[in-house]
Amino acid sequence: MHDASDGHDTLHDHAPGGGRHTRGGVRTYLAGLGFAVVLTLASFWVASTQTIWGPSVPVLLAALAIGQMGVHVVFFLHISSGPDDTNNFLALAFGIFIVGLVVFGSMLIMSNLNSNNMTPMANGQMQMQR
Amino acid sequence: MSLVDTLTTPAEGDVPLSERGPAAVDVVVGFGFWLFLLSDIVIFGSLFAAYAVLAGQTDGGxxxxxxxxxxxxxxxxxxxxxxxxTCxxxxxxxxxxxxxxxxxxAAVTFAFGAAFLGLELSEFIRMIGEGAAPTRSAFLSAFFxxxxxxxxxxxxGLCWLAVMVAQIATLGFRPHIVRRLFCFSLFWHALDIVWIGVFTIVYLGAAYA
Structure with a gap:
């Protein structure tokens, strides 16, 4: 029974996060932890410091967060873009696509509606048309 | 399950992909759980969208x-x-x-997770005590x-971890138990990824709401 669970390692597929002998190991997790700690502390520092030009802070925070998510995906979940990971990677890409549509689409639509609300007349006409 | 494994294991090399038969159970379970996690992340994505839209609507609160x-x-x-x-x-x-x-x-993972939960609960209780309950404003509804x-x-996740430890203790490292443990670790790592979004957008981004 035990042989069955870790005896196979097909060339074309492996599960996400699978610590299959070649990948994983304590060193991978330690590297991931190190990167994550540095990026987290950098985020908190960027948000609290006065030395960075104000308007650039949100961009920096977004970049650091995306970087840290990437670190978690690669070092903790072991998702890569390699040929044996195609299914997992495609699913991840689709998930990111949907999340991007939902988040940025909502923000775009709502800010558009907000700016329409600034002129009550135009907004009233739009509601009449619906 | 072991029958499926022995059937699929030698099917490598020059056999075309379409004739290799079903993938190994470990791969199918991991991929299915990965799809579930991504759908969970889409749920969080819509909650993030709601928060981003409502973050400025404090109603004077x-x-x-x-x-x-x-x-x-x-x-x-x-x-x-x-x-x-530690997971x-x-x-x-x-x-x-x-x-x-x-x-x-498992114990260390549980302890850190429980510490996180305790800190979060005490924060919620403090906020509600200060009059910042979810009913106060749209911003606070979205936040909570x-x-x-x-x-x-x-x-x-903590409940799941406790159940899994009990299953290891009673059933040992059987293949289906190991698969469940594997799904748990995916779940736990995914929660940490969602938290990166939470602390960046909600807490550090509060100044830009």
């Missing part, structure tokens, strides 16, 4: 800049990150079938929904 305690958030983040790391050591111990190390890292949903996931 307290806003994030005055409510959030950054030091507390940093400790929470540290707890969850440490818990994610990695936990799955390495499972791979080695080392029972003592498995129990040790988003952060509360994440906290609920962590709570369920």
């Amino acid at each position: 307290p806003d994030g800049q005055h409510l959030f305690d950054r030091a507390n958030v940093l400790i929470e983040t540290g707890c969850l990150l440490a818990s994610s790391f 990695g050591l936990f799955s390495l111990a499972i791979e080695r079938r080392a029972a003592a190390a498995t129990y040790l890292w 929904t988003l952060v509360g949903t994440h906290g609920l996931h962590v709570t369920l």
Whole structure:
């Protein structure tokens, strides 16, 4: 029974996060932890410091967060873009696509509606048309 | 299940992909759980969208800049990150079938997760005590929904971890138990990824709402 669970390692597929002998190991997790700690502390520092030009802070925070998510995906979940990971990677890409549509689409639509609300007349006409 | 494995294992090399038969159970389970996690992340994505839209709608009530305690958030983040790391050591111990190390890292993972949850709950109680309850404004409704949903996931994850440790103790490292443990570690790492979004957008981004 035990042989069955870790005896196979097909060339074309492996599960996400699978610590299959070649990948994983304590060193991978330690590297991931190190990167994550540095990026987290950098985020908190960027948000609290006065030395960075104000308007650039949100961009920096977004970049650091995306970087840290990437670190978690690669070092903790072991998702890569390699040929044996195609299914997992495609699913991840689709998930990111949907999340991007939902988040940025909502923000775009709502800010558009907000700016329409600034002129009550135009907004009233739009509601009449619906 | 072992029959399927022995059938698929030699099917490599020059056999075309379409004739290799079903993938190994481990791969199918992992991929299915990965799809579930991505759908869960889409749920969080819509909660993030709701929060981003409503973050400025404080209705004259307290806003994030005055409510959030950054030091507390940093400790929470540290707890969850440490818990994610020890969860990695936990799955390495499972791979080695080392029972003592498995129990040790499961306990450490649970402790860090519980510490995170305790800090979050005390923050919620403090905020509600200050009159910043979810009913106060649209901003606070969105905040409690988003952060509360994440906290609920962590709570369920802790229950799951406790059940899995009981299953190792009673059933041992059977293949289906190992698969469940593997799904748990995916779940736990994914929660940490969602938390990166929470602390960046909700807590550090409060000044830009």
